Amino acid sequence: MVFCYHLTTKFFVSINIKNISAGYGKKMVLSQISFEVSSGETVLLTGGNGSGKSTVLKCIYSLLPLWNGEILFENKRIDTLNPSDLIRLGIVYIPQKNFNFENLSVEENLKIAGNIYSKNERCDRIEDVYQQLGLKALKKRKPFNLSGGEKKLLAFGMGLIHKPKLILFDEPLAGIDNNNTDKILAIFNSIINDPCLAMIIVEHKDAVRDIFNRKIKIELGRIVN
Ligand SMILES: Nc1ncnc2c1ncn2[C@@H]1O[C@H](COP(=O)(O)OP(=O)(O)OP(=O)(O)O)[C@@H](O)[C@H]1O
Ligand SMILES: [Mg+2]
Known part of the structure; x- marks a missing residue:
């Protein structure tokens, strides 16, 4: 049985995005975005190409500085932290374009993703990922020899190895x-x-359509529903 202290609170807010604005160079892309996601919830971000969806995820994962606003995770401010701190808190980001090391095998990629754990713990976690994603048969293959779908599974595995509390999946x-x-x-x-x-x-x-609880639509960098 998985112990979850969050169960003691009925609507435990996992992440609270408060009035954030951000952009690239001088171009503002996100304007006053606010929403919360609770534990046990899956939220779908929708909107047309270029509306700012990926930018929202990049802001949460501290890949882009906020111009305004703040982001709280489990009631603590996280927008001043860097991605490696966020991983330790249980936040993982799986980007739109696959991120893995092309010249390393699937197993080596998983080892790098899990290098914050002791050797034994990392082995256990890699085994868990193999079981969960059915990746074991591919463990010696390098990403340039994998199909797009297999690479996506590897990217997923590199996130799941952290047993995350919040997954950002683009x-x-x-x-x-x-x-x-x-x-x-x-x-x-x-x-x-x-x-x-x-x-x-x-x-x-x-x-x-069957996996999300709630949908948030973004247009021109603003939430529209
Ligand atoms: N690195 C960047 N430098 C400058 N502008 C960028 C950069 N990345 C994204 N943009 C711009 O920011 C806006 C929002 O981009 P974003 O990638 O967030 O859109 P999106 O909603 O994820 O679109 P898609 O559905 O096509 O992936 C777009 O106008 C895009 O051109
Ligand atoms: Mg995108």
Whole structure:
């Protein structure tokens, strides 16, 4: 049984994005974005190309500084932290474009993702990821020999190795065929009922319709619903 102290609070707010604005150079892209996501909840960010969805995730993961506003995780301010601090808090980000080391094997990529843990713990966590994602058969393969769907699974595994409390996943189904879409949806279905886990997913494909609890639409960098 998974122990979850959050269960003691019925609506435990995992992340609270408060009135954030941000942009690139002098160009403002996000304007006064506010929303909360509670543990046990999956929120879908929707909106057209260039509306600012990926930018929201980058701000949460401290890849882009805020111009205004603040972000709280479990009631503590996190917008001044860096990504490695955020991983330790249980926040993982899986970017829109696959991020893995092309010249290293699947296992080596997982080892690098898990290098903050002791050797034994890292081995256990990698085994868990293999079980969860069915990646073991690919462990010696290098990403340049993997299909797009397999690379996506590896990127997912590099996040899941941290047993996250908050997953930020940018377009999990982009470039994925029906088989791998079903596989990724099955993994989501196996984790979405975890009361300790919150997810923010950006996705254009309708196939995610059964996994989110709430939808937030962004247009021109503002929430419109
Ligand atoms: N690194 C960057 N430098 C400058 N402008 C950027 C950068 N990244 C994104 N932008 C701009 O910020 C705006 C929002 O981009 P963002 O990537 O957040 O959109 P998106 O909603 O994720 O779109 P898509 O659905 O196409 O992925 C766009 O106008 C984009 O051109
Ligand atoms: Mg995007």
